[in-house]
Amino acid sequence: MSAALDVENMPSQPHAVTPPPGSNERRLQRRMLPLVSPSVVLLLIWSIVPLVMTLWFSFQRYNLLDPTVTGFAGIDNYDFLVTDPDFWTSLVNTLVLVGSVLAITVVGGTLLAVLYDQPFLGKGIARVLAISPFFVMPTVSALIWKNLMLHPIYGIAGILWHAAGLQPVDWFANYPMWSVIIIVSWEWLPFALLILLTAVQSLDHSQIEAARLDGANAIQQFFYITLPHLGRAISVVIMIETIFLLSIFAEIFVTTAGGPGNATTNLAFLIYSRALLQFDVGGASAGGVVAIILANIVAFFLVRAIGKRLDI
């Protein structure tokens, strides 16, 4: 046994190192540069030009309603933005929307994934039904929810409330944020389910059996074995969803148009209303820059957290 240990403790070979400058590999890379440059340059223009233009406009006096207002604005656009109470509300709304939808889809998706991993009658059909909302385009699903589901008179919720002898609720007027959260969660739950279901199915079944022999009941099996196994997939779901949820727009535009008041105005909708309702290009660009910064802050923490996770 000890002989084997010695073999196992031997220093391993160093991993492949980057080629030293001037080596064959380096020269080869330099020779390949002209070949890859068209795509690299195109991608650079693709991402840099809009960024630079947004930055440029955010320091300009630029209003589409008044062509006489021109020139360098300094930080006036930003000053105007951060002193606007609408901005802070929209920031909070953005975070509430992202956070709530993430919580609902990750928790619901995990539970559904474990459920759909069990054998039951009609599993194939149920799986298709559960996943299909993801294929409905955001405007359509917003319309479905606005007119067919949550409408106090024609909606199914209204009928149900009626049947229970209750006063139907005007969801979009009384609980606008919750209504938007429900719609967006309905759209993104299938995504979480899809990713997490494949992860659950990749769990080595003998681990569950070993846990059973170790005396774990179903709940302990879930928390000690299944959930840690899903950790990486959950991180991926959170990262991808966050990127998309920060820019939710169509659902809000179709259902509440940011209202009532500013109750459902998130950052994306605020920028839209600045640029295309108030025609203040400079102010909207300043909002856009804030959105970029916000997205980068979130991305920074996410990538760090997930980088650690992926190490397992």
Add this chain to the structure above:
Amino acid sequence: MATLSLRGVRKSYQAGFETIKGIDLDIADREFVVFVGPSGCGKSTLLRMIAGLEDITAGDLLIDGQRVNDVDPSKRGLAMVFQTYALYPHMTVADNMGFALKLAGVSKTERDAKVREAARILQLESYLDRRPKALSGGQRQRVAIGRAIVRQPKVFLFDEPLSNLDAALRGQTRVELLRLHEELAATMIYVTHDQIEAMTMADKIVVLQGGIVEQVGSPMELYNHPANLFVAGFIGSPRMNFLPVTVASGDGAGNGVVALADGNQVAVQMGEALPAPGTPLTLGIRPERLYWDPNGPFAGEGHLVERLGGLTLLHLTLTGGEELVVQTDGNDPVQPHVLVRSAVSPDECHLFGADGQALRRPGHIAQPPARPLPGEAPVVATATA
């Protein structure tokens, strides 16, 4: 510690299709029992039924005389080592080994002590803080065993635990498991398809095929007295030679002569009378029992020589058309494509009837005394004439 009994145990996944077709078996305390058989013979299913991972369709499973058919797997007092090890990848080695104790509500200090003790036995002390991913195959194997040891089970179950190791490590771990069996003095049930593992480790081998027990016995008993063609072909390496023969003559005491396809006659000695002359039988001869003899009955031309260093295997085609493998010394200068003759001692022959059942052989083949079970006083060897 524990005895285990199976009484008419059956398993069927669908009505009318039985995987395990009624097994009766008694396993003594501290015994090392090996279930062996080809793929799909039901050996793993049987083990999983004992573990409680599969339901028992019919029959009784008794542990220490208690019927445990409907007892939860974790309450049966068993621990299992899986073929894939089934280590929890997100837990450290120590957490892996202590998981069962943690679930049982054992205090942290007691848990640590038990984990350390198991780690000491398995030489895993310096790896306790590592994750399974950072371990080699052999170390993972030991962690899986450690996880079983920590629970101090009545019975250990092993499901082909060595099949993922390379040949060298497999041999080493085999010895290691035997040492562990001595040290823990526990009842162990071990599933394998490798007859070498079965021969080297078992106190008792259970040969399974198609969901039924073909034979139960000590390794040497199975080697020397296989009950039928299947066991004879399965136990022993290289495989036993089977040759169709007819009875030429025989006396009532078991001595007789059988004729090969080419008419050459082989003297045999059985423990029971041979059937009437002319009866077709199958002659079984182990390759290692054949020796060169210029007057031997097995005449044929070698077409292949395998030199394994310590021994030589010559594949012959007999003049009657049958194939025969002869095992001789490693330095045997024998060459292929030369006519050779070999012979076998009459009491080394096996004969099988048309139904595949073996004729009883003379029962005085020298057998080593049964290995004393761990924990018992060593048997003092007595000189026998």
